Amino acid sequence: MxxxxxxxxxxxxxxxxxxxxxxxxxxxxxxxxxxxxxxxxxxxxxxxxxxxxxxxxxxxxxxxxxxxxxxxxxxxxxGLVNAHTHAAMTLFRGLADDLPLKQWLFEKIFPAEAKYLNPDTVYWGSLLACLEMIASGTTCIADGYFFQDETVRAVHEAGLRGLIAQGVIDFPAPGVPDPKKNLEVAREFIERWLGFSALITPGMFCHSPVTCSEQTLKGAWEISRRFDLPLQIHLSETSDEVNEVIRKTGKRPVFYLDRLGLIDKGLIAAHAIHLDEREISCIFEKGVKIVHVPESNMKLCAGPAPVRDMVNAGLTVGLGTDGCSSNNNLDLFCEMDTAAKLSKVYDLDPVGLDANTVIKMATCWGASVLGLEKEIGxxxxxxxxxxxxxxxxxxxxxxxxxxxxxxxxxxxxxxxxxxxxxxxxxxxxxxxTTLDPVEIMEKVKAISSKISI
Ligand SMILES: [Zn+2]
Missing domain, CATH: 2.30.40.10 (Urease, subunit C, domain 1)
Structure with missing residues (x-):
């Protein structure tokens, strides 16, 4: 035989x-x-x-x-695939709403992360995320954050499948006080968890082309290639970010990243809102994977992504919730509903992003974004x-x-x-069957009682 x-x-x-x-x-x-x-x-x-x-x-x-x-x-x-989230941000659910993105991030979220994230809080915040995701039908996640050993532990205990990535940013970060060591910490994280479980893939997550230097982006890409793992990044989430990249490099973000070698099939780019037609064609030719995050984009007033055009251009587009502080839940059913309706308003097209398309984004296309299309989806x-x-x-x-x-x-x-x-x-x-909801919620309530920004 x-x-x-x-x-x-x-x-x-x-x-x-x-x-x-x-x-x-x-x-x-x-x-x-x-x-x-x-x-x-x-x-x-x-x-x-x-x-x-x-x-x-x-x-x-x-x-x-x-x-x-x-x-x-x-x-x-x-099972649904949440292709972009930051699990432990459940800790900051509802902590800072109704703010512009820059103010939300720099005046609220970064300070809260610096003050309150530690291995214990990330573990319980991630467990809460796992609980919420199981309760709402998500079976696989792509996560990027800090103290990710604890997120691996939580996802493993929950029994979920995931691409769990160590965050990389060129500022002092939770668990990485010296930004010069950010790549080293991420590489060690990958080495620690590679082969640990068939359900968990470690990886790296570069915060964005404006918060990571050229050297950091290239280094992260080289390490990811060496281990044959996807690299996650936030891409063109705001017009300010696009303008900053143009001012610094003379190029739009996709072409800047292309010059560094990152625009390739191993890249998973979340948001991808402010892209022009040439950037969309470039992404298609090079096989970059996109994650649409409609509720976070709406809540932070980042703008609507040209998802219908990306789908029509043949891009692989998944769906994500982003972290709980910009959504404020991890329910992909809500996300599918929002994705379909937002496209109807933005594109003035009732059929462009139909129910079948958004379910694909949350299932089989999401699996393709993570490189898991042969296993799940x-x-x-x-x-x-x-x-x-x-x-x-x-x-x-x-x-x-x-x-x-x-x-x-x-x-x-x-x-x-x-x-x-x-x-x-x-x-x-x-x-x-794997998690104790009462214990997890009580623990997170106790942690949250000490959080104020
Ligand atoms: Zn994000």
Whole structure:
């Protein structure tokens, strides 16, 4: 037998003896060209989807040893991918609202981070983020912040999948008081966690082209390339930032980064609001991945990103919430709804960013942004079982004419009833299996009682 025959043989053997089965419901696979499977059955063995069946066609039910998730009156779909966040910023949720971005960042957030972030607070803030993300159907995150050993610990304990990146900035930062050591700290972080878990990929996150020098950006890129890991960055979030880069370098940010060698398929750029047509074509040609962060962009008055144009140009665009202090939640259902509606207002185009497109951004395209498209993002035999079950037996989800519409325009994160990552159930019937919500919320409340800016 060749390797494909062996894989097929194993898959057939596993179909007969799954360790987890999702029974019933409408299965929205998000696989290209595949229609939803009604009254479905998803079979899972050793963390991998082995088959997706229609129960009408195949009557044989799960065996006695199999754990069963009941998905009657529910939509079964890929777990959501939050492609840009800063998990521990849950600590600063609601601390500084209704401010211009520069004032918010320099007068509130940077000082709060300097004063209150430490390994303990980052750990509990990250655990709270994991709790909130599981509760709202997110199964995979791309995170960038400080004291990231603690975020790795939290994400690992929660059982989520993630690209966890050490923040790099050319100011004294939490845990990195000497900015000259920022790259060294990030490299050591990568070395410490590479190979630790199949679910966690370490990486680096450069804050932005204006808060990181040319030397830092090039250094971060070289280290990321050496380990073959993506590099995350905030790109062209404000027009001020774009003007500052032009003033310093004579080039728009994309062309400045291109000169440094960063505009390449290993770069994940969040925001990407103030881009011109030439920058969008350059990004497409070089394969840079984009993360749209609509609620943060709106709240900080950064402006609307040209997402419809980027999607039409063929760019890979994922969806993110950004940190909790500029959103103020981590609910990707809200983010999908906002992304679709914001495009309608901004582009004056009701179909440009439809429900199907924004679900792709939050699932399969998000997986591609993180380089995980072969493992997650769609429900297909052979892929990792990162799956959520959305309860549609609720007034605001009745009736369901179109599941895509229901997910984007009617549902919210609290409708998610079951969450599975890598075949492990992290939430069943809204009960968490890996985290203690009372302990985490009490701990964060105690931390927040000492925070004031
Ligand atoms: Zn961000």
């Amino acid at each position: 060749n390797s494909e025959d062996i894989t097929g043989h194993l898959m057939n053997a596993h179909k007969k003896n799954p360790d987890l089965v999702i029974e019933g419901g409408l299965v929205l696979t998000m696989a290209e060209g595949q229609a939803p499977v009604s009254n479905g059955r998803v079979l899972i063995k050793h963390g991998i989807i082995t088959d997706i069946q229609s129960r009408k066609e195949k009557g044989e039910g799960p065996g006695l040893q199999t754990e069963v998730i009941d998905a009657k009156d529910a939509i079964v779909m890929p 769609t429900l297909e035999p052979g892929k990792r079982a990162d799956i959520i079950v959305v309860d549609t037996h609720q007034p605001h989800l009745c009736p369901v004419y179109d599941p895509l519409s229901a997910i984007v325009y009617s549902a919210n994160g609290a409708d998610v009833k079951d969450v599975i990552v890598n075949g492990k159930v992290l939430m069943k019937n809204r009960e968490f």
